[in-house]
Amino acid sequence: xxxxxxxxxxxxxxxxxxxxxxxxxxxxxxxxxxxxxxxxxxxxxxxxxxxxxxxxxxxxxxxxxxxxxxxxxxxxxxxxxxxxxxxxxxxxxxxxxxxxxxxxxxxxxxxxxxxxxxxxxxxxxxxxxxxxxxxxxxxxxxxxxxxxxxxxxxxxxxxxxxxxxxxx
Amino acid sequence: xxxxxxxxxxxxxxxxxxxxxxxxxxxxxxxxxxxxxxxxxxxxxxxxxxxxxxxxxxxxxxxxxxxxxxxxxxxxxxxxxxxxxxxxxxxxxxxxxxxxxxxxxxxxxxxxxxxxxxxxxxxxxxxxxxxxxxxxxxxxxxxxxxxxxxxxxxxxxxxxxxxxxxxxxxxxxxxxxxxxxxxxxxxxxxxx
Amino acid sequence: xxxxxxxxxxxxxxxxxxxxxxxxxxxxxxxxxxxxxxxxxxxxxxxxxxxxxxxxxxxxxxxxxxxxxxxxxxxxxxxxxxxxxxxxxxxxxxxxxxxxxxxxxxxxxxxxxxxxxxxxxxxxxxxxxxxxxxxxxxxxxxxxxxxxxxxxxxxxxxxxxxxxxxxxxxxxxxxxxxxxxxxxxxxxxxxxxxxxxxxxxxxxxxxxxxxxxxxxxxxxxxxxxxxxxxxxxxxxxxxxxxxxxxxxxxxxxxxxxxxxxxxxxxxxxxxxxxxxxxxxxxxxxxxxxxxxxxxxxxxxxxxxxxxxxxxxxxxxxxxxxxxxxxxxxxxxxxxxxxxxxxxxxxxxxxxxxxxxxxxx
Numbered sequence: 162x163x164x165x166x167x168x169x170x171x172x173x174x175x176x177x178x179x180x181x182x183x184x185x186x187x188x189x190x191x192x193x194x195x196x197x198x199x200x201x202x203x204x205x206x207x208x209x210x211x212x213x214x215x216x217x218x219x220x221x222x223x224x225x226x227x228x229x230x231x232x233x234x235x236x237x238x239x240x241x242x243x244x245x246x247x248x249x250x251x252x253x254x255x256x257x258x259x260x261x262x263x264x265x266x267x268x269x270x271x272x273x274x275x276x277x278x279x280x281x282x283x284x285x286x287x288x289x290x291x292x293x294x295x296x297x298x299x300x301x302x303x304x305x306x307x308x309x310x311x312x313x314x315x316x317x318x319x320x321x322x323x324x325x326x327x328x329x
Numbered sequence: 330x331x332x333x334x335x336x337x338x339x340x341x342x343x344x345x346x347x348x349x350x351x352x353x354x355x356x357x358x359x360x361x362x363x364x365x366x367x368x369x370x371x372x373x374x375x376x377x378x379x380x381x382x383x384x385x386x387x388x389x390x391x392x393x394x395x396x397x398x399x400x401x402x403x404x405x406x407x408x409x410x411x412x413x414x415x416x417x418x419x420x421x422x423x424x425x426x427x428x429x430x431x432x433x434x435x436x437x438x439x440x441x442x443x444x445x446x447x448x449x450x451x452x453x454x455x456x457x458x459x460x461x462x463x464x465x466x467x468x469x470x471x472x473x474x475x476x477x478x479x480x481x482x483x484x485x486x487x488x489x490x491x492x493x494x495x496x497x498x499x500x501x502x503x504x505x506x507x508x509x510x511x512x513x514x515x516x517x518x519x520x521x
Numbered sequence: 522x523x524x525x526x527x528x529x530x531x532x533x534x535x536x537x538x539x540x541x542x543x544x545x546x547x548x549x550x551x552x553x554x555x556x557x558x559x560x561x562x563x564x565x566x567x568x569x570x571x572x573x574x575x576x577x578x579x580x581x582x583x584x585x586x587x588x589x590x591x592x593x594x595x596x597x598x599x600x601x602x603x604x605x606x607x608x609x610x611x612x613x614x615x616x617x618x619x620x621x622x623x624x625x626x627x628x629x630x631x632x633x634x635x636x637x638x639x640x641x642x643x644x645x646x647x648x649x650x651x652x653x654x655x656x657x658x659x660x661x662x663x664x665x666x667x668x669x670x671x672x673x674x675x676x677x678x679x680x681x682x683x684x685x686x687x688x689x690x691x692x693x694x695x696x697x698x699x700x701x702x703x704x705x706x707x708x709x710x711x712x713x714x715x716x717x718x719x720x721x722x723x724x725x726x727x728x729x730x731x732x733x734x735x736x737x738x739x740x741x742x743x744x745x746x747x748x749x750x751x752x753x754x755x756x757x758x759x760x761x762x763x764x765x766x767x768x769x770x771x772x773x774x775x776x777x778x779x780x781x782x783x784x785x786x787x788x789x790x791x792x793x794x795x796x797x798x799x800x801x802x803x804x805x806x807x808x809x810x811x812x813x814x815x816x817x818x819x820x821x822x823x824x825x826x827x828x829x830x831x832x833x834x835x836x837x838x839x840x841x842x843x844x845x846x847x848x849x850x851x852x853x854x855x856x857x858x859x860x861x862x863x864x865x866x867x868x869x870x871x872x873x874x875x876x877x878x879x880x881x
Contacts, residue, residue, distance in 0.1 A: 474564045
């Protein structure tokens, strides 16, 4: 992807400086900037391979972190929102892609089993809208401030959430 | 039955009916007589084979594709496995179809819609269950949202196995349906 | 004029796959739209938790049946990432060759259905006839016409049959001749151009924000192709160009797919030339370690992602699938509002919907 196009899509970074900064270890740069900004709630950064970083964040800073990622760090595209159920918690995994720096960030938040709710990021990325509806439908996670949190794959009057471990 | 003379006082006398009453009247007078009398049986003797030949050589399925077997259904009308030489033309509305080809797994959300489509088709109609998913749930048997087999709520005439069923198998199924129609021929008037 | 909601309901000759599009019309103009999916939901993610890793491969084939090799390849990539299995190079080249043939077959299926919807039956007949060439090749490779069950965790199921490279090159030559013919038929048809140009505009910012990927994104001017920008498998060693088109309408998406078919022929030629000798499969361990695996490919319809969580047994703990069409359909209202009812066919057909993957 040409650098000229990346300047038009992303935020207002100086193109020449951005290019040299992007070329040296972009994964570390992202992790460093996130840790500077959200010191209290971020933990466990891990490098998962070429161009892939994982980081954990507390759920109360999730919306701010996503907005920061989109506006300042140039992560324009949300690839996937998954919900995984463990014994004592729900993990919600966000895979966010940056087209400019060709990076993938895996952002994991945790929520408790008795009140599974998280802030919705569909006002940051419109592509998150239906993915959150699907997580609500199949796993039962409530996304606060979602424009239309309804069932999408199962019939509207279903009472259960099938992907939970205690379902059948 | 309401028969009123023409009030305009013109030449002759016209007889007026409501349309519902007209259907009842014609059913009683025309078809009832034909059905019970030797006239009806005579007409049937002459036309039964002809109508049956026309029906079985112009099977019109419904444009309804659910899953992978739907692609094989589309390919069956492609140049390589031409199904049109058997008289098979796809129609878009269930009111004009003879055959409902169910070609994929039926989920619980789809079940009422499919039943409604079946009810909208006029008699005589047949159902072909194509592929493993329609016969018994297929590779998704045991899932919480797949109905195990379409014959749980629709009567099925022909089963075509395969996952996905090859287009040759679909054409073979259509030929078997044609043979079935030929063996069960009934007259239009008397129903025998 | 009163506005009303119309159901372009589950049974419709245009909808490829089973979904419902509710549009609010004012006369003939569309003022709002709301797609409804879920008629094909089979609970695949829950089914996968009950099967072993190898038993899931035929199920992933049936996720999107128009391009089923891509999905089983994606699944194998994800599980190989989880287990840390190193795939031999010959297997990688065979996989890439098969995937590009599948891409051509999928785009031809799209072209045939698209032309049939717009009323050009000649496109349907020609598209289906040429697709049979590639389906025959894939049938020689794997034994089945549509859902192949060919990749395995650690490689591919069997080696290439005899003389396969000669047949593949012949198929590429045949396809390139036919692509020239298609360009004459479609670009020279005034009706086709009128029904496609200026219809269904999707601006670049909207496409990026709404998560649209694949040919609709490249048809809006963003030159991003996962095979080039975040390469997986052996795409780093293969020379090709991702194609994009700046006009954000239906014609641009059509043009992007035709160009992708040209590029796929180039890729197949290169893989045939560079095919190494060696093993085509390594045996993968039966139990997966605890941890997570992630895989991402460029499906003919967009960006397909899978995320698997292993827990030490031979069954996955959680398998999450992201399908490109699920997100692209949610962007449909943006493209439909303001156009006429008759344009719905061109716009939704141009997205190449295969609802099997959206509903899982």
